[in-house]
Amino acid sequence: MDKYDILVGGKWEKPESGEYGRAIDPSNGSVVAEFAVAGKEDTGRAVEAGRRAFEHGEWSRFSYRKRAGVLARAAEIMEEISEELNELESRNGGKPIRQASFFDIPLAISCIQYYASLGESADREGSQFGRRKIEQPDYPGTYGIIDHEPYGVVGAIVPWNVPLLMAAWKTAPALLAGNSVLLKPSHITPLTALKLGEIFYRAGLPEGTLSVLPGEGKVVGSELASNRDIDALSFTGSTETGKEVMRLCSGNAKKVMLELGGKSPNIVFEDANLDRAVRAAMFAVFLHSGQLCESGTRLLLSKKIYDKFLERMEKRAASMRMGPTDDMGTDIGPLISRKQLDKVKSYIDLGVSEGARLIHAGKNDITEWDPASGYYVKPTIFADVTRDMKISREEIFGPVLAVMKFSDEEEAASLANDTIYGLASAIWTSDMGRAFRVGRQIRAGTVWINDYHLLTTYAPRGGYKQSGFGRELGEEGFAEYLQTKHYFINEDGQMEDGAYDVVNATGNDPEA
Helix, strand or coil, X not given: CEEECEEECCEEECCCXXXXXXXXXXXXXXXXXXXXXXXXXXXXXXXXXXXXXXXXXXXXXXXXXXXXXXXXXXXXXXXXXXXXXXXXXXXXXXXXXXXXXXXXXXXXXXXXXXXXXXXXXXXXXXCCCCCEEEECCCCCCCEEEEEEEECCEEEEECCCCCHHXXXXXXXXXXXXXXXXXXXXXXCCCCHHHHHHHHHHHHCCCCCCCEEECCCCXXXXXXXXXXXXXXXXXXXXXXXXXXXXXXXHHHHHCCEEEXXXXXXXXXXXXXXXXXXXXXXXXXXXXHHHHHCCCCCCCEEEEECCCHHHHHHHHHHHHHHCCECCCCCCCCCECCCCCHHHHHHHHHHHHHHHHHCXXXXXXXXXXXXXXXXXXXXXXXXXXXXCCCCCCHHHCCCCCXXXXXXXXXXXXXXXXXXXXXXXXXXXXXXXXXXXXXXXXXXHHCXXXXXXXXXXXXXXXXXXXXCEECCEXXXXXXXXXXXXXXXXXXXXXXXXXXXXXXXXXXXXXXXXXXXX
């Protein structure tokens, strides 16, 4: 069994407390590896290493192009060991191997490649991220230089559900910008994040620039948020925890970026391609057993297709295979923990008691395999859900779908927006005019049109309302890790007539 220490500034170190945790395979309860549990003292050492690296090291002084070379090499190494990463992500996170192989690992590699490519062009003249000259016509004889600089030491906190991909989303742009990064993966799923740190150093990252600190959120996460030597922090997790992170970050007014919870609406109009929309609706809610903040957990159906759509969906749900994560035929894997299992089951009981109609509670058609060995919940579909039911309002984070009906565009938009969240949404229609009409009304950071869950590293991603603020991915995601500086330049030193007279009205020079 593998055993991981803490990665502090490029060096593997024992935790101050001597404590080690166990990474568990939620499909069968077996131990995947042991890992050091970071504490407050370990976090402090990592902050000091990151600060030294930023202020006295070379990384922040490199050109974008030179930093991009390290990112490009890291992506190459990830491709070389992709099979190992696939297995590690699948076993530690309870993700079916097919999903890890086709989504998580390739998208993480693609993210790092994208920012490496962006770094190749960011130094060029005219780049929005490089230095540029501006005119200042209100002050003749002067001009300005606009420049961009890293924040300094950046904290990055990622959740347990997509550990490697989100670690890549945060570290790649932050490093490319020239920051030092302290990455805190979940203490439940830390293994691929630790591997990512190792990979960056193999690729040539200078010592001290990156630390990886698995540990409890209330210890390591709180220290990153409250530590005055952390200049910016990016957090992905629950809305309630995000609010506490923001409060702690206010201590030194550090920049904070939050991607929080979701209860995303998936709207299907009567003119949609129903076969494709049914398949996508299953994908929207049951990918990674619904343990994604953008999952389409509210399905809004036109009343004209309501019964027909539910009938087709129920047939498809009955054919889904729940099984072990190492089986390429598995559609539904386990939930991450016993705690999450109990939470999801309580919401299913709540949905029944609230009066929703349970039309599907899943089917296990795998023989010679016992789902009781892991934290499994069968795919669950509730019909006739109303907007006041808790299963339609609260984030469940499991394979539970709440189906509602609407009469027209106005009601569809009203139902879609009737939530505290605003992370993602989708619209299914053959009428692009309708798609954009409704899309403009939806308060969410992403609106898929005739698709769901598909991500591109070229486009920004983030939330409205209590789903957070700030953006990841795309050029916007890179810009989040840069500060903007203005140089006001008066080369010949000529004084602007009248300007200084505001506080020296006589114009007398006592030393003249």
